[in-house]
Amino acid sequence: MERVLAIRIHRGTHEVGGTCIELAADGERIVLDAGMPMTPPRRCSDLLPDVPGLWAEGDGSLRGLFISHPHPDHYGLADLVDDDVPIFMGPRAQAVLRESSFFIPWAPAFPPALPLEHRVPVELGPFTVTPWRVDHGAEDCFALLVEAAGSRVLYSGDWRGHGPHPETVEEIVANVGRLDTLLVEGTRIEIGGDDHHISPTEAAVEQACVELIAAARRGVVAFASAQNFDRLDSLQRAAHAAGREFVLDLYAASLWIASGRPRDAIRVFATRPQRRRIYETEAFERTRAVRDLRIFPEEIAERPEELVLCLRTSAVHEIEDTGVLLDADVIWSMWEGYLQGESMASTRQVLRRNGARVSFIHTSGHATATDLEAFVRRVDAREVVPIHTRSPHICAGTFPGARLRTDGEWWDVAREPEGHACTA
Numbered sequence: 001m002e003r004v005l006a007i008r009i010h011r012g013t014h015e016v017g018g019t020c021i022e023l024a025a026d027g028e029r030i031v032l033d034a035g036m037p038m039t040p041p042r043r044c045s046d047l048l049p050d051v052p053g054l055w056a057e058g059d060g061s062l063r064g065l066f067i068s069h070p071h072p073d074h075y076g077l078a079d080l081v082d083d084d085v086p087i088f089m090g091p092r093a094q095a096v097l098r099e100s101s102f103f104i105p106w107a108p109a110f111p112p113a114l115p116l117e118h119r120v121p122v123e124l125g126p127f128t129v130t131p132w133r134v135d136h137g138a139e140d141c142f143a144l145l146v147e148a149a150g151s152r153v154l155y156s157g158d159w160r161g162h163g164p165h166p167e168t169v170e171e172i173v174a175n176v177g178r179l180d181t182l183l184v185e186g187t188r189i190e191i192g193g194d195d196h197h198i199s200p201t202e203a204a205v206e207q208a209c210v211e212l213i214a215a216a217r218r219g220v221v222a223f224a225s226a227q228n229f230d231r232l233d234s235l236q237r238a239a240h241a242a243g244r245e246f247v248l249d250l251y252a253a254s255l256w257i258a259s260g261r262p263r264d265a266i267r268v269f270a271t272r273p274q275r276r277r278i279y280e281t282e283a284f285e286r287t288r289a290v291r292d293l294r295i296f297p298e299e300i301a302e303r304p305e306e307l308v309l310c311l312r313t314s315a316v317h318e319i320e321d322t323g324v325l326l327d328a329d330v331i332w333s334m335w336e337g338y339l340q341g342e343s344m345a346s347t348r349q350v351l352r353r354n355g356a357r358v359s360f361i362h363t364s365g366h367a368t369a370t371d372l373e374a375f376v377r378r379v380d381a382r383e384v385v386p387i388h389t390r391s392p393h394i395c396a397g398t399f400p401g402a403r404l405r406t407d408g409e410w411w412d413v414a415r416e417p418e419g420h421a422c423t424a
């Protein structure tokens, strides 16, 4: 009987988030990503993709779950996975999620997992899975190359070409070899094209922060995701370039240290809810571990012009009392629409009454349409299947060799015709 590698995308052929891909060969299976959908399905029973043996004890044919990167839309259902299914994820990503779960106890915990390392193949039954590092702002983000039954499939994961590591794209293009199928993210392929969505590079974001902080006369407060490490790196370097100390709240500082970043590059401010969490759980070792780095409201009040504070937005009321927000420069380094939303009304009010000037300095974690198209053209793939996109039909018109699939549809990977077998 001819051996084939079969694929089905459970979620992602026409939406962003909730990614889940199942691959089968020789009677065995693996899964790439078990993500939480961005919008909950109408029926709760539709939340878990229909993968036998993933959520309850199966027949043993499901060999493992591979998580491409530590964002909830890719790992958010992993805590529901049956104990018998091994999970694989980058070790620094695991460390960051473990830290995160202390401060966000209601978020899904990430179960213990086996490590993934750049270009170190994992062999499971008929499958060889090789992670290739990609640039997506978080720790341990990978594209996953699956080889089985003589076929080669690359799942791009989420990535960008305008981050600090464009060499990751070059490395894949130059070395991944001939592919039968490329599953490529198309998050930013949208109606209207890329003209409206040109991204500054992460380097340009850093430069804008350097200039803003250098010109600032009083306090500088930045708001950024604690798991967007590329951004925290940019802000930290910009703060130090201006001779200011870089202050993270205890949550972001714990993640920073867990990621292996230098602890002496930061100071630590424990916000009221974070201190409450420490008291409630008697986890005093957490504050002891950063005792030499702590900064208290009195010091913030005394020398705001020597600091850059990077905090949760929920901390604005607390730090308002120190005066650091008075006539301050605020760097909003997240999606701009988030600040305009209803949930940020009181944050906006506090910033306004302190006369703080808000600058939007941000760039996306996803590749531009231009970079996506160039990547697809340069990678040698016989078939290209868009995933993680709201606009599959626009992807089909943009990506050469694109073939649209529907959620839940199994298909066999078509191989190179006889006599042209791939040797890459």
Ligand SMILES: [Zn+2]
Pocket: 017, 071, 073, 074, 158, 388
């Ligand atoms: Zn995603």
